[in-house]
Amino acid sequence: MKKLKIFLHYLPIVLLTLFVFACKNERDREENVDNLRMSFYTQEIADKTPQANNLDNKGMPPNFTATAKMVLDAVVHIRSTQVVSDADGQITPRQLPDIFKDFFGDRFQLPENMPQQPVVGSGSGVIIDEKGYIVTNNHVINNAKELEVTLHDNETYKATVIGADPATDLALLQIKGANLKALSFVDSDNVEIGEWVLAIGNPYSLYSTVTAGIISAKARNININPEKFAVESFIQTDAAINPGNSGGALVNLSGEIVGINTAIASQTGSYSGYGFAIPSNIVTKVVADLLEYGHVQRGMLGINIITMNGNLAKEKKVDFRKGVWVENVNEDSAAEKAGIKAGDIITQIDGINVTTSPRLQEIIAQHRPGDKLSLVVNRKGTEKKVVVTLENVKGTTELSKKESVEMLNFMGADFETITKETAAKLNIDGGVKIVELYPGVLRQKTQIKVGFIITHVNGKKVNSIKDLVEELEGKEGGVMLEGVYEDLPGKYYYAFGID
Known part of the structure; x- marks a missing residue:
């Protein structure tokens, strides 16, 4: 009986000890399983991805700090200012003094002091050259009268538009700065699904935001670009992209540009797991064309x-x-x-x-x-x-010549010489049509619109882009543009000054 009492006295202690040992063994077993899983994960990464050396010695996922340090200085914030007039930019014949009626006709632009309402947009861009060239999306700078670029260190510059291509939604800007950090491109054909990438930009004007994800898919078409010759073959990523990221960089873990962030697929307008970037191979071709020709030379199969x-x-x-x-x-x-x-x-x-x-x-x-x-x-x-x-849209293999880029950048527009058929239809000898407007003197100082056909500069006939450049280069003081719109009656006049 005495032995039984002693046994019952120590039984709880024995059971507790056995329970503790059992828990420890189970914990050790789980840790061994986890270690085995992590070892398998590490081996899979080492076998299948070029970024295996980014795994630490414990087999943890990549550390992105080194990549972020490499790229942050080259990704910029872009502030675009649009100005909306309280009227449509026209003075009625009754308001126009008789002396101007006789010379300019019944239509003339509003004075520069007409009440206007500024509208500010925001986006991102990537410095790709130490000379200050910046790639961004066309929709970031579209309709802007002024562009302001802010670097990672908060230094601010005014930007000039070198050119843009709505069909690929890309634009090239330039700032005049010193000691600029630039990123290089990688061949996007060699980018693999499952590869780690970082998205860098300024979502919601939160400067220098870095998010991480993988390449989810390639050659995606989401039918977001309304342009007639739109090219959509996006790289898809699950790195978080939000409004304001447009024009920012999608980079690999070596800090090279894989693509330019452009769009998201979302029912709310915010990130929901699907981001899209323009592949670097398309970007480099568009940039090369804009620098060499001022616009994109587009080859077509038909x-x-x-x-x-x-x-x-x-x-x-x-x-x-x-x-x-x-x-x-x-x-x-x-x-x-x-x-x-x-x-x-x-x-x-x-x-x-x-x-x-x-x-x-x-x-x-x-x-x-x-x-x-x-x-x-x-x-x-x-x-x-x-x-x-391959042929161009006109059915020939000719590359269009590059006119004076400096003057056209100052004007802030893309031009094309109208056809003889268009000239005959409008009953004019010839002219130069504005096909795109960017930040420049025309948008800043006039109410001119896309589609305006310039027929005269300061009273002299203009039949080609070359004629237009010759009339403007070296000019100082006032400039008067005369011309027509295809879908509006009468002549229109726009004036601005060249300092």
Whole structure:
């Protein structure tokens, strides 16, 4: 009986001790499993990603601090100021003094002191050259009269627009600064799905914000660009991108530009897991064109295309194969001249496999008129090789000449010489049409609008962009532009000064 009492006395202690040992063993087992999982994760990263050396010695995910330090100084905040007039910029004939009526006609621009309301927008940009060249989105600077760039150290500059391309939603600016930090581009064709990336920008004007994620997909088309010749082949990422990130950098862990952040897919207007960036290969081509020619030299095939899939194969009654279906071929286009036909399936371009329409667009967007491309097409089960010489929108291989970029940048506009047919329709000898407006003297000092056709500068006829530049270069004092709009009656006049 005495032994039983002693046993019962020590039983709780024994049970507690056994419980503690059991818990410890279970904890050790879980730690071993976790370590095994982490070891497997580390080995997977080491085997499959080029950023394996960013893992620390405990097998933890990459540390992004070194990359952030490399890139922050090169990503800028862009403040765009638009000015909305309280009227449409026209004076009625009754308000115009008789002496001006006789000379200028019944329409004339409003005086510069007309009440105006400033509207301020915000975005991001990336310095890509020590000379101060900055890449951003066209929609960040579109309709702006003034652009202000703020660096990571809060130094501020006025920016000049070198050029823009609405079709790719890209723009090139320049600031005059010293000791600027610039980023370089990486070949976006070599970027892999699952690769770590950082998005750097200024969401909601929160300067120098860094977010991390991976490349979620490539060659995405989200139909966000309304331009006629829009190119959409986005890199998709789950790095957080919000309003204000537009124009910022998407970089790999080496601090190289993978793409330019452009859009999000969201029902709320804020980040919901889907961000999109323009691939660096498209960006570098657009930048090179803007610097060399002042605008983009766009090569075209002249076909309508659809991504090939099982349902389309059934509809067209053909065997399914990966590629891009040619729905139709434009008459006298580059594709027709090369022998491409409706019903062909394009599978390769210059040795690169093509499986989606956006990917095909992306490859073509990296070339100019006159470039020759080797295509592989499948026609009714038989592969054929064809060589296509890309053409411009006018159906030729000519590259448009670069006029005086400095003067055109000062004007803040893109121009094109009107055709003889347009001139005859408007009953004028010729002229130069404004096709885009950027921050510059025209937007700052006049109420001029896109579509205005300049026919005279200070009373002298203008029939080409070359004529326009010659009349403006070296000019000081007042300048009077005379011209017409295609869809409005009468002549219009706009005046500004050159210091």
